[in-house]
Amino acid sequence: MPLQFAHDDVATPESARRARQLLKDQQWYADHSQELHDRFAGFFVAVAGEEPFAAATREAAYALAKQHKPDRDPIVFFLPKERKLSIYGLPRSL
Amino acid sequence: MVFRGAYDNINGVRRPYITVLVRSRTGVWVPLPFLIDSGADATFLDASCLQQMGADAGAVFEQTASGVGGKAAHIQVTTALRFESEEGAKTFTGVIGIFTDPEACDTPVLGRDVLDSFLLIFDRGHNSILLLSPPHDYEVVTR
Numbered sequence: 001m002p003l004q005f006a007h008d009d010v011a012t013p014e015s016a017r018r019a020r021q022l023l024k025d026q027q028w029y030a031d032h033s034q035e036l037h038d039r040f041a042g043f044f045v046a047v048a049g050e051e052p053f054a055a056a057t058r059e060a061a062y063a064l065a066k067q068h069k070p071d072r073d074p075i076v077f078f079l080p081k082e083r084k085l086s087i088y089g090l091p092r093s094l
Numbered sequence: 095m096v097f098r099g100a101y102d103n104i105n106g107v108r109r110p111y112i113t114v115l116v117r118s119r120t121g122v123w124v125p126l127p128f129l130i131d132s133g134a135d136a137t138f139l140d141a142s143c144l145q146q147m148g149a150d151a152g153a154v155f156e157q158t159a160s161g162v163g164g165k166a167a168h169i170q171v172t173t174a175l176r177f178e179s180e181e182g183a184k185t186f187t188g189v190i191g192i193f194t195d196p197e198a199c200d201t202p203v204l205g206r207d208v209l210d211s212f213l214l215i216f217d218r219g220h221n222s223i224l225l226l227s228p229p230h231d232y233e234v235v236t237r
Binding site: 001002003004005006007008009010011015016018019020022023025026027029030033034037044057058059062073074075076077078079080082083 | 099100113174178227
């Protein structure tokens with residue numbers, strides 16, 4: 001069964017808090033993405049509490065961030081060595 | 095409800111992302127950054143997510159998906175996706191594909207199987223990405 005809408009839920013204090021934190025970290029990554037790429041290209045970077053934690057694998061980056069920020073839910077981004085233009089129907093690299 | 099994404103910017107190429115919670119096989123909700131891809135028919139995770147999602151190779155099967163620079167093998171897992179905002183949460187359940195080849199894709203991709211449940215606004219001018227769900231709506235005005 002493909003993904004389908006299941007249900008809506010009212011926000012709880014916990015879910016609202018988590019949503020705020022994830023939004024902050026998401027925006028922090030967006031604002032610092034070039035700098036993070038310059039430092040960590042080729043690595044996975046977990047963002048938690050507006051701080052980066054880099055490692056070679058997604059799991060390692062997540063674990064590193066949890067170790068330093070146990071009360072946060074880290075968002076792990078992969079920073080490719082080279083960001084290429086992506087267009088459907090064409091080869092991946094132009 | 096309003097769910098907000100963000101544009102990153104690497105080497106002048108800006109891409110739209112949104113963080114979505116994905117339920118692993120052990121029931122842990124993991125936040126993953128999804129590329130918002132209105133050109134993608136379906137939502138996929140990249141190969142780096144296999145271990146964290148606890149994908150069980152014995153319980154899934156392989157098919158091929160095309161359109162990601164060619165055909166790419168993937169496995170299918172049953173999971174849930176959860177969008178959270180301060181107003182509330184929206185959950186989707188079903189089967190999702192996870193690419194098995196790291197070269198196929200380097201980021202989770204959010205496709206129209208999920209996006210079609212939202213009103214999607216890309217506003218580069220205001221550096222804003224919004225996924226709207228009732229009671230939130232939009233109106234086109236003349237300024």
